[in-house]
Amino acid sequence: MPLIQDTSDFFDETGNMAKFTGHFFSHGLRPRFEVKELFAQCYTIGYKSFPLIGLTGFIMGLVLTMQLRPSLVSYGVQSELPVMVGVAIVREIGPVITALIFAGKIGSSIGAELGSMKVTEQIDAMEVSGTNPYKYLVATRVLATTLMLPLLTILGDAISLFGAYIGVNISSVTTIHLFFAQVFQSLSFSDILPAITKTFFFGFAVGIIGCYKGFNSSKGTQGVGVSANSAVVLSSVLIFIIDLLAVQFTNLLGLN
Amino acid sequence: MTTAINTKIKPEDNIAKGAPVIVIEHLFKRFGKNVVLKDFNLTVHGEENVVVLGKSGAGKSVLIKCIIGLLKPDSGKILVFGENVPGMNPDELDKVRTKIGFLFQANALYDSMTVRENLEFPLRRHWIDLSQKQVDQMVSEALENVGLKNTGDMMPSELSGGMLKRIALARTLILKPEVILYDEPTTGLDPVTSREIDRLILTLQKKYHTSSIVISHDMNCVKNIADRVILLLDGVCYADGTYEELEQSGDEKIKQFFEQ
Numbered sequence A: 001m002p003l004i005q006d007t008s009d010f011f012d013e014t015g016n017m018a019k020f021t022g023h024f025f026s027h028g029l030r031p032r033f034e035v036k037e038l039f040a041q042c043y044t045i046g047y048k049s050f051p052l053i054g055l056t057g058f059i060m061g062l063v064l065t066m067q068l069r070p071s072l073v074s075y076g077v078q079s080e081l082p083v084m085v086g087v088a089i090v091r092e093i094g095p096v097i098t099a100l101i102f103a104g105k106i107g108s109s110i111g112a113e114l115g116s117m118k119v120t121e122q123i124d125a126m127e128v129s130g131t132n133p134y135k136y137l138v139a140t141r142v143l144a145t146t147l148m149l150p151l152l153t154i155l156g157d158a159i160s161l162f163g164a165y166i167g168v169n170i171s172s173v174t175t176i177h178l179f180f181a182q183v184f185q186s187l188s189f190s191d192i193l194p195a196i197t198k199t200f201f202f203g204f205a206v207g208i209i210g211c212y213k214g215f216n217s218s219k220g221t222q223g224v225g226v227s228a229n230s231a232v233v234l235s236s237v238l239i240f241i242i243d244l245l246a247v248q249f250t251n252l253l254g255l256n
Numbered sequence B: 001m002t003t004a005i006n007t008k009i010k011p012e013d014n015i016a017k018g019a020p021v022i023v024i025e026h027l028f029k030r031f032g033k034n035v036v037l038k039d040f041n042l043t044v045h046g047e048e049n050v051v052v053l054g055k056s057g058a059g060k061s062v063l064i065k066c067i068i069g070l071l072k073p074d075s076g077k078i079l080v081f082g083e084n085v086p087g088m089n090p091d092e093l094d095k096v097r098t099k100i101g102f103l104f105q106a107n108a109l110y111d112s113m114t115v116r117e118n119l120e121f122p123l124r125r126h127w128i129d130l131s132q133k134q135v136d137q138m139v140s141e142a143l144e145n146v147g148l149k150n151t152g153d154m155m156p157s158e159l160s161g162g163m164l165k166r167i168a169l170a171r172t173l174i175l176k177p178e179v180i181l182y183d184e185p186t187t188g189l190d191p192v193t194s195r196e197i198d199r200l201i202l203t204l205q206k207k208y209h210t211s212s213i214v215i216s217h218d219m220n221c222v223k224n225i226a227d228r229v230i231l232l233l234d235g236v237c238y239a240d241g242t243y244e245e246l247e248q249s250g251d252e253k254i255k256q257f258f259e260q
């Protein structure tokens, strides 16, 4: 019965992942913190993904503006273009696109790196050398992704808005000053706070799933590829699920 | 279905060699339905080289991973220097691991680090107080021991299989362990390099007076380095004796290993 097998595999996997996450909180966050390694990870993770996030953010802001313009023109409200684009980018598109790109870039590299360390017994070698791999490898990476994604999102949003400014300027003329004044007037604290808060969860999801998949990589080069791949797929899906939960939650809190 | 044939070696013969360093009693380990070790017993004495023979998948790696605490047995005792490894907390494990060296089958060198960083890793990570000068000195001594003085700044990916094995051996020995566990040290190497690794293992063992458990399929290697050979079969210690004793055994299952 493949369906029953699949269902039970799904629950097995979910259970194991929950156990892994529990282990992260109970063992990974104990003292003798690996501060040096954490900074090294923050640097590589932020540095590696920034160019890509910057580029895609810029194009997205530009294209979004160009696409929205005709609709607004037909209602005669093209002066509202900066407001529309600003809200769309800051509240939803910026955080989600940044997180998806981040999952593709960083989730896969964590999955592949830890996967190959697992199958070549480097993780065992660390443990034998008096190093807790949950602290040295998992905690540092998960904290780094959790801390870096919000930062990258803020930078990505800014670059996106700049792209939008260029987009507005293609068919009409605004100063950058006026454009950003319009954008920020329409955005309130309750737009920005939930949007940035959810990115911490996105970052955590990307990190913990990359590590989980890497640690459970099966032997052989294929196994490493599979864990990198499934880390990206699973964290991308989880990003949307978290996004859905986040919007429900902010609505409940009346923050919209 | 099998009972251990303890060929000749009597306990009193071994006591002359040194006090027991590793004592394994009634060890059981299984993964799901796959029973790997069932009532396995073994004693290793001071300065003794014990070679473990066994088919691929017999549980040899599982056995030595239990000894160093990477795997937890289902039941049984593993006394290393009189202390039971499966019952240890992480701090006690870290401490006993400074006395046990482990050479991984695939070397397990950290491929994101240089050779020097690989060797420094166990020194720094066991949270021992060492000055930079002492660390440098230990690293160069370790590299000299394996005859690879000038490789400190190279990456593992730049080295050949035999060199990687030597570096891994240097990393294993850097903390001057009293017991060393070797997982197939010559598998995958050419015959000439294999003999070099054998000689290196013997030389270093003489120099530092270590005891060791060596897993091997390579009968030349076994002949060169074994004080005692045991055969792991169906989860038990099926035979135990010197190389010559096992070689001359009439038992079919033992003979297989010597017929290659």
Ligand SMILES: Nc1ncnc2c1ncn2[C@@H]1O[C@H](COP(=O)(O)OP(=O)(O)O)[C@@H](O)[C@H]1O
Pocket (backbone or CB within 6 Å): B031, B034, B036, B054, B055, B056, B057, B058, B059, B060, B061, B062, B063
């Ligand atoms: N971590 C593990 N999880 C599940 N099964 C394992 C694990 N490690 C080893 N095994 C199983 O235990 C058996 C013995 O493995 P091993 O000790 O690696 O064999 P070998 O004697 O070749 O070194 C094999 O059947 C292997 O599949």
Ligand SMILES: [Mg+2]
Pocket (backbone or CB within 6 Å): B060, B061, B062, B105, B183
């Ligand atoms: Mg093995």
